[in-house]
Amino acid sequence: MxxxxxxxxxxxxxxxxxxxxxxxxxxxxxxxxxxxxxxxxxxxxxxxxxxxxxxxxxxxxxxxxxxxxxxxxxxxxxxxxxxxxxxxxxxxxxxxxxxxWKGLPRSESRFDAPSMWRRLLPYAVALWIMNLLSNLFEMSDRYMILHFTSGGEQMGQAAVGQYHSGRIFPVLLMSLASMIAGVLMPYLAADWESGRREAVVDRIRKVLAALSLVFTLGAAATLWIAPWLFANLLQNRYADGLALMPMAFVFYIWASLVM
The missing domain is CATH 1.20.1270 (Substrate Binding Domain Of Dnak; Chain:A; Domain 2)
Incomplete structure (x- = not known):
């Protein structure tokens, strides 16, 4: 390395x-x-x-x-x-x-690599740049906490630990939304390519409404039980993380809806 x-x-x-x-x-x-x-x-x-x-x-x-x-x-x-x-x-x-792989049908036409790369590379580069920027944004908060917290590496790492403790449950919503998006994408793409544009819009609208309701209720239930969890399971060592959790839920619920 x-x-x-x-x-x-x-x-x-x-x-x-x-x-x-x-x-x-x-x-x-x-x-x-x-x-x-x-x-x-x-x-x-x-x-x-x-x-x-x-x-x-x-x-x-x-x-x-x-x-x-x-x-x-x-x-x-x-x-x-x-x-x-x-x-x-x-x-x-x-x-x-x-x-x-063995069951894939063989194409009868000759493989045109330059034509494929001309179509694929712009999309791939755009996707890589988007992922790079989103990942840098996702990681920037913890590195800012680590490097700008006074008191050295021990205090910085402790502050990052408090920050992550407040994100334990909200991040689960993001993971669930990512899994749902991965499952839906092939079906939405198939409907879109088949010309069923209204079906795509209707399905997205229903999914967003359902996610908004379920995630909001889940966040409310988690915030209701979180004080007991932090007091007993985490032994009151992450009080700052508990105070951060409501803001984290708001952020991750909204972020989940735009995935």
Whole structure:
């Protein structure tokens, strides 16, 4: 990895912890591979396989992570556990793609690579730029907290922990909305390409109305029970995160509706 000390300072405010930086690099590679296979499977309308991949990733990470922590493992090992869980979760999608590849019909026309790239590259570049900007925006808040909190890396990391504790439940709404969007997109695209534009608009309107209602009720129920959860499960160590949670719910509910 290039410049591990600089990345360690940027991510953790610790330039001398190269092991942790390399573990993060392995985790990034693993999640990129997982997302690639997951998105490809979702685009083929293999909803069950895509859901299975997410389930396997969650269960595998829970088992590996809890097992590692029980043995007294450190943060680097926990990150590597997530990387291994992501690679394990690729197996259902990879097996489905490999099984379906042999059954694909062969095209009788000659493959025109330049024509394909001329059509594909503008869309791909635009999508990459959009993802880059959205990810930078998503990550900027925690890095601003880490680097601009006075008191050194311990205080900065503690402030980030408070911030994340207030986002535990709101982020779940974003994950659920992302999963729903991935499931709906192939069907919306099929209706759009078939000329059923009104059906697409009607379906989107109904989905947005349902999500608004369900997410708002879910947020209200969570805020009602959150004080008890933070007091008993988290032992009142994240009071600042609890105070942040209502604002986080508002932000993530609105962000979920524009995904």
């Amino acid at each position: 290039v410049a591990p000390d600089w990345f360690g300072w940027l991510i953790f405010l610790e330039s001398d912890n190269s092991v942790l930086t390399y573990a993060v690099a392995a985790g990034v590679i693993a999640i990129i591979a997982f997302n690639f296979v997951h998105q490809l499977v979702s685009s083929l309308r293999q909803v069950r396989v895509a859901s299975m991949m997410q389930f396997v990733q969650s269960v595998a990470f829970t088992l590996l992570g809890v097992g590692w922590l029980i043995r007294g493992g450190d943060l680097a090992g926990l990150i590597l556990s997530f990387a291994v869980a992501s690679l394990i979760a690729i197996l259902p999608g990879g097996w489905t793609l490999a099984k379906g």
